[in-house]
Amino acid sequence: xxxxxxxxxxxxxxxxxxxxxxxxxxxxxxxxxxxxxxxxxxxxxxxxxxxxxxxxxxxxxxxxxxxxxxxxxxxxxxxxxxxxxxxxxxxxxxxxxxxxxxxxxxxxxxxxxxxxxxxxxxxxxxxxxxxxxxxxxxxxxxxxxxxxxxxxxxxxxxxxxxxxxxxxxxxxxxxxxxxxxxxxxxxxxxxxxxxxxxxxxxxxxxxxxxxxxxxxxxxxxxxxxxxxxxxxxxxxxxxxxxxxxxxxxxxxxxxxxxxxxxxxxxxxxxxxxxxxxxxxxxxxxxxxxxxxxxxxxxxxxxxxxxxxxxxxxxxxxxxxxxxxxxxxxxxxxxxxxxxxxxxxxxxxxxxxxxxxxxxxxxxxxxxxxxxxxxxxxxxxxxxxxxxxxxxxxxxxxxxxxxxxxxxxxxxxxxxxxxxxxxx
RNA sequence: GGAGAGGUGGCAGAGUGGUCGAAUGCGGCGGUCUCGAAAACCGUUGACCCGGGCAACUGGGUCCGGGGGUUCGAAUCCCCCCCUCUCCGCCA
Numbered sequence: 001x002x003x004x005x006x007x008x009x010x011x012x013x014x015x016x017x018x019x020x021x022x023x024x025x026x027x028x029x030x031x032x033x034x035x036x037x038x039x040x041x042x043x044x045x046x047x048x049x050x051x052x053x054x055x056x057x058x059x060x061x062x063x064x065x066x067x068x069x070x071x072x073x074x075x076x077x078x079x080x081x082x083x084x085x086x087x088x089x090x091x092x093x094x095x096x097x098x099x100x101x102x103x104x105x106x107x108x109x110x111x112x113x114x115x116x117x118x119x120x121x122x123x124x125x126x127x128x129x130x131x132x133x134x135x136x137x138x139x140x141x142x143x144x145x146x147x148x149x150x151x152x153x154x155x156x157x158x159x160x161x162x163x164x165x166x167x168x169x170x171x172x173x174x175x176x177x178x179x180x181x182x183x184x185x186x187x188x189x190x191x192x193x194x195x196x197x198x199x200x201x202x203x204x205x206x207x208x209x210x211x212x213x214x215x216x217x218x219x220x221x222x223x224x225x226x227x228x229x230x231x232x233x234x235x236x237x238x239x240x241x242x243x244x245x246x247x248x249x250x251x252x253x254x255x256x257x258x259x260x261x262x263x264x265x266x267x268x269x270x271x272x273x274x275x276x277x278x279x280x281x282x283x284x285x286x287x288x289x290x291x292x293x294x295x296x297x298x299x300x301x302x303x304x305x306x307x308x309x310x311x312x313x314x315x316x317x318x319x320x321x322x323x324x325x326x327x328x329x330x331x332x333x334x335x336x337x338x339x340x341x342x343x344x345x346x347x348x349x350x351x352x353x354x355x356x357x358x359x360x361x362x363x364x365x366x367x368x369x370x371x372x373x374x375x376x377x378x379x380x381x382x383x384x385x386x387x388x389x390x391x392x393x394x395x396x397x398x399x400x401x402x403x404x405x406x407x408x409x410x411x412x413x414x415x416x417x418x419x420x421x422x423x
Numbered sequence: 424g425g426a427g428a429g430g431u432g433g434c435a436g437a438g439u440g441g442u443c444g445a446a447u448g449c450g451g452c453g454g455u456c457u458c459g460a461a462a463a464c465c466g467u468u469g470a471c472c473c474g475g476g477c478a479a480c481u482g483g484g485u486c487c488g489g490g491g492g493u494u495c496g497a498a499u500c501c502c503c504c505c506c507u508c509u510c511c512g513c514c515a
Contacts, residue, residue, distance in 0.1 A: 043473050047484045054484090057496040061441040064495095076495045083495085246433090246470075248451095369470095375452095377470080 001364045002107050003379065004100075007032055017110045020117045020326035025107060032103045039096040046089040053082050105214075109361035111326050112298075112335040118325025125325070127337070128309070131318030134344045134400050142345040143395040144276030146402060147173065150422050153394075155276070165266070165281035172422050176397075177284060179416035180390050181259050184286035184311065188387055191307050193257035193288055198237035200261060201228040206240040209366045211332050221263050234260035234287040235384045239366065242291060246377060247370040253300055254291040257387070259284065277391035278350065285389040289382070291368065294360065297381035298335075301357045304385045305337050308353050311388055314412040317341045317396050320349065334359040341392065345399040350392040355385030 007014055011029050018025040056079055063072035116125065147153035152173025158166040169177050189195055207213040207229050212220055221230040231237060238258050247254070262285050277283075288307065292300045305321060312319040324336045333356040340349035360379040363369070369377050401408045406423030414420045 040473060043484080047473060050485085051483055053495080057494095058442075060495045065441080072495080079495045367471095 020111045022327045035100045042093045049086045108331040119327040121328045123325040124322045129320040136344050140345045143398040146398045183416050188257040193255040196258040198258050209243050210236045230263035232264050234258040238289050242368050244367045252293045256289045259286045277395045283391045288387045289384045292381045294381050304355050316410040341396040352392045353386040353388050357383045
């Protein structure tokens with residue numbers, strides 16, 4: 001949620017910036033401002049009435065204590081009218097607050113200054129590209145065929161036992177999963193992130209606080225009997241650790257990381273893009289989360305992207321880093337960098353990480369604040385990024401490293417896998 | 424799943440109808456003392472909303488797990504829900 005303060009102070013700026021996300025905010029913003037004004041007027045009236053009632057109640061108490069019950073009774077009569085009025089006003093106030101909130105949540109986060117307008121991923125800017133694209137033999141196989149050939153992953157058994165998008169990893173395939181998870185976690189810990197192993201289900205409050213609800217409801221698996229949601233990313237439980245808190249400025253930044261399985265219903269996806277590991281209902285990911293001082297969040301963002309880049313370098317994968325244009329960014333993000341690795345056999349770039357600064361947007365909903373150097377309470381900035389999501393990394397590792405002898409493992413991974421070749 | 428106990432400020436914990444946003448202790452912050460620190464002592468210390476002020480600050484309102492009710496008045500009484508703890512049962 002954009003803080004109401006921002007909307008009051010700079011409505012025109014908000015409208016202008018949201019155009020970068022192709023969002024026409026003018027009507028909503030105007031509506032918000034008038035509802036806001038109405039709300040304040042109502043509250044003022046209500047507060048005055050309440051002040052009078054409080055005063056009268058106090059007087060009645062004193063009169064009773066002094067044994068002047070006739071006078072007290074008389075005063076009691078006079079509170080009836082007031083009570084009815086405050087009742088009406090507080091109902092009005094509650095409904096106006098609800099209306100206001102419903103409008104505000106419809107506004108996406110403001111894109112940062114550096115973010116350019118654009119409609120789709122075609123307009124994203126490549127800001128960094130590293131590594132040489134491998135040129136494979138014409139006999140090169142896509143990862144789903146390699147997975148079958150070397151018996152690493154079984155999509156068929158997953159489909160039999162659960163459904164499409166829930167693969168089994170087998171033998172060295174399973175070991176590779178564990179190796180990557182450990183490698184990513186160790187790297188994150190070395191970079192100063194504190195490891196958490198989170199619950200894989202969260203309650204409704206948590207899903208709201210990080211913004212999965214109400215609008216992305218259909219993307220999450222829901223356990224109806226207990227009203228719990230399977231997490232789509234570790235960001236949800238880990239960020240919610242800090243819901244409703246006031247931190248001290250010297251506690252910032254807070255750096256957290258977590259491995260988790262992630263569950264996504266991904267309704268409506270189909271075709272070649274979802275073949276093999278390209279898109280799954282359940283996958284593994286190591287997530288990094290940072291809670292930062294507002295003045296520092298863009299520096300922190302750079303640190304996070306450097307961390308992700310270093311992982312890809314160690315895995316010896318050709319990658320590029322892309323700054324998303326306004327139209328391709330998520331609702332809650334102020335700026336997002338995607339990392340993509342090149343899949344040689346599919347001859348396309350696969351997104352393996354998304355690193356975002358949510359500025360104060362998520363913090364506002366989380367009610368996550370800090371006391372600054374002057375003792376003022378302010379919203380923090382939150383950031384997160386995948387470091388990294390496994391499936392497409394595995395796809396790229398298998399495809400790019402296929403040789404006549406088998407699939408060779410990058411050096412950094414061998415201590416974790418215990419093998420350097422899959423044959 | 425069964426039985427019981429309980430949810431109060433950063434933490435611990437008192438408060439069972441009126442002057443209670445709430446005793447007390449701890450912690451935090453500021454000071455005295457000290458070369459410095461500890462100890463001791465003194466002072467101070469919640470969040471949110473609306474208004475006034477450039478600001479320090481200040482007036483009003485709300486908040487004692489959440490929601491509803493009784494009452495002139497609720498942390499305190501009643502109802503519903505949620506959560507935690509203890510014992511029993513079941514269980515990796």
